[in-house]
Amino acid sequence: MNPSRTPARARRTFAAFLVPLLLVALLLEGAPAAAEPVKHLKPEDYRSRIVAGRKGRVLLVNFWATWCEPCREEMPHLVAAAKKFPARDLAVVLVSLDSQKTGPAQVPKFLKEKKVPFVSWLAKTRDPQDFIDTVDPTWDGSLPYTLVYGRDGKIATRLPGLQTEASFTEAIRKAVGAK
Amino acid sequence: MALKDLLAKSKAVVVVFDATKCPYAIGYKGRVADMGKEYAGKGVTFVTINSNKTEPAAEVAEDAKKNGFAFPVLKDEGNKVADLYDARKTPEVYVLDPKGTLLYRGRIDETHEDPKNVKSPDLRNALEAILAGKPVPAAETKAFGCSIKRI
Numbered sequence: 642m643n644p645s646r647t648p649a650r651a652r653r654t655f656a657a658f659l660v661p662l663l664l665v666a667l668l669l670e671g672a673p674a675a676a677e678p679v680k681h682l683k684p685e686d687y688r689s690r691i692v693a694g695r696k697g698r699v700l701l702v703n704f705w706a707t708w709c710e711p712c713r714e715e716m717p718h719l720v721a722a723a724k725k726f727p728a729r730d731l732a733v734v735l736v737s738l739d740s741q742k743t744g745p746a747q748v749p750k751f752l753k754e755k756k757v758p759f760v761s762w763l764a765k766t767r768d769p770q771d772f773i774d775t776v777d778p779t780w781d782g783s784l785p786y787t788l789v790y791g792r793d794g795k796i797a798t799r800l801p802g803l804q805t806e807a808s809f810t811e812a813i814r815k816a817v818g819a820k
Numbered sequence: 821m822a823l824k825d826l827l828a829k830s831k832a833v834v835v836v837f838d839a840t841k842c843p844y845a846i847g848y849k850g851r852v853a854d855m856g857k858e859y860a861g862k863g864v865t866f867v868t869i870n871s872n873k874t875e876p877a878a879e880v881a882e883d884a885k886k887n888g889f890a891f892p893v894l895k896d897e898g899n900k901v902a903d904l905y906d907a908r909k910t911p912e913v914y915v916l917d918p919k920g921t922l923l924y925r926g927r928i929d930e931t932h933e934d935p936k937n938v939k940s941p942d943l944r945n946a947l948e949a950i951l952a953g954k955p956v957p958a959a960e961t962k963a964f965g966c967s968i969k970r971i
Contacts, residue, residue: 708843711967738964740933768930768940769964782962783908802967 679748682736682762684775691734691762692794699731699797699816700790701809703759704776706738707747711803712785716757719787722809723759730817735761736776738769738784789816823867826892827918831863832950834943836928837902837968838868839910840875840883844965847932848911849887855928855944856891862951866891871902872910872969899970912963913943915950923950926961 682690691702703719705712723733735757737748744763752761766772773782777796780786787800789812797816800808826833836852839845856866868889870880877895884893896902905914915924924946929938946956 709966710969742933767937770927770930770962773962773964781908782964783967 679737679745679761679763681765683765684772687736687772687775691736692790695732695790696794697792698729699726699792699813700794701731701733701813702736702788702790703733704736704738704784704786704788705761706784707743707751708739709784713751713755715785715804716755718804718806719809720757720759721806722813725810726813726817731813733759735759737761737763738772739763741765741767787812789813791816823916824920826865826867827916827920830865830918832865832918832923832947833916834859834864834866834947835905835914835916836866836868837905837907837910837912838870839872839966839968840870840879841872842910842966844932845910848928851928851935852911853888853890855947856889859947860891862947864947864951867894868892869894869896869901869907871896871899871907873899873971874969899968902968902970908968909963909965910968911965915943915946915956917950924956924959926958927963932965 692700701719701723705716707713719733723731735752737744739748741763748761748763751757752759764772769782773780777786777788777799779799780801783801785803787804787809788796789798789800791797798812800812823833823835834855838852852866852868859866866889868884868891870893877897880893880895894901901907907914911928913924913926913928914922917923924943926942928941928943929935930940930942931937942958942961945958949956
């Protein structure tokens with residue numbers, strides 16, 4: 642048997658790592674919470690990672706970007722509209738079309754600053770048209786763009802362009818109420 | 821300036837809906853300036869139109885000068901032209917033949933970032949086909965960029 646693999650030796654090695662790890666954990670505890678890192682989303686994974694698995698609940702997907710002025714403008718309206726519905730009825734997911742270069746820093750920064758309580762994915766595609774066509778071939782690529790999926794997982798409402806709290810609320814209410 | 825005058829003296833006219841502040845449009849400025857110069861020698865006229873209510877004519881003129889646009893740069897007050905073309909984004913491109921027939925609509929290419937990485941030069945492909953008297957391979961693509969700020 643290799644002596645380095647004996648249980649006693651392994652325990653010592655583990656303990657040697659544990660001390661610095663504990664120190665790091667203690668140091669981090671006092672630090673302010675960092676924004677959640679962005680998750681990358683390939684076009685081919687859109688249905689399986691975003692749409693599937695949410696059946697039974699209404700799903701609202703908002704496509705946005707930090708450089709898109711109307712997207713930034715409508716975000717508080719989306720937050721306000723979503724608050725009116727319980728989590729058992731509605732899930733909200735954001736998908737950012739920021740670039741791979743700037744998105745990983747800009748997206749969490751914006752969400753944290755504006756206190757947006759939703760998870761945002763970052764579209765991972767070098768050609769936005771691939772992503773747009775995979776999500777919804779009828780989408781012309783304009784941002785913002787919002788899709789409301791019914792409890793059956795099918796698109797219930799398309800909301801192109803800048804929305805208001807009222808228009809978000811109406812679309813969600815319609816989908817939540819539909820049996 | 822009338823579009824028909826430009827059409828009359830060109831093999832094709834490229835109308836680019838542009839913006840001064842949109843990061844996407846800014847990413848394409850160099851390409852638009854270069855292609856405008858390159859294709860002027862081949863009988864194709866480039867024109868940019870700014871329809872954003874938030875970007876006044878003086879700002880548009882200054883931006884065009886800064887970016888070396890050597891072609892007509894127009895301000896579309898009241899987004900009348902954008903409405904006529906149903907243009908929604910910047911940059912969004914329309915290519916017309918001398919009769920005013922739409923030959924291509926959509927994007928310049930697939931990335932506003934480094935032009936060296938372009939794999940799908942859709943506008944260039946359309947122009948080369950038009951100049952060769954061939955059908956445009958992809959006559960419509962989806963432009964991606966900032967929304968035009970309408971009144």
